[in-house]
Amino acid sequence: MNKKIALIMVIITSMALAQNGKQVFETYCWGCHHQTAVAFGPSFSQIASKRSIEEIEAMITDPATISTILGYKRNAMPAFQLTSQELEAITAYILSFKPKIDTKQTIEKKAQ
Numbered sequence: 001m002n003k004k005i006a007l008i009m010v011i012i013t014s015m016a017l018a019q020n021g022k023q024v025f026e027t028y029c030w031g032c033h034h035q036t037a038v039a040f041g042p043s044f045s046q047i048a049s050k051r052s053i054e055e056i057e058a059m060i061t062d063p064a065t066i067s068t069i070l071g072y073k074r075n076a077m078p079a080f081q082l083t084s085q086e087l088e089a090i091t092a093y094i095l096s097f098k099p100k101i102d103t104k105q106t107i108e109k110k111a112q
């Protein structure tokens with residue numbers, strides 16, 4: 001396949017994934033989590049900065065067990081029965097809020 005077409009398809013797929021993730025977020029998670037601000041639960045940027053895909057997916061599927069493993073004394077988050085696509089999409093959405101540290105810019109600034 002043409003490289004350009006392949007690249008465009010990858011971009012479209014990841015955009016669709018992010019869009020679905022946003023929908024899952026608005027349907028199930030929004031009441032307790034916000035993207036960057038702490039609500040009842042931690043913000044997605046906090047979660048993304050310290051958790052792996054596996055930890056996030058496990059927490060959504062089985063919070064009663066996983067919250068203890070993640071260091072919470074009590075579990076206030078309910079379990080969600082999501083399809084594997086929804087689970088993949090919401091996890092990608094959460095991880096898209098990972099804070100970006102631009103080391104190159106910081107190094108350039110120091111050099112000036």
Ligand code: HEC
Nearest residue numbers: 028029032040041047051056059067072074075076077080
């Ligand atoms: C009723 C409120 C509520 C809803 C709805 C909710 N959460 Fe949570 N969530 C919490 C709370 C509170 C915690 C902190 C741990 C606990 O109490 O179980 C948490 C923790 C988490 C964590 C782990 C945080 C960490 O330390 O890494 C993830 C991941 C997470 N939530 C994802 C989701 C996703 C995705 C949804 C939607 C599908 C969702 N939550 C819906 C309340 C909620």
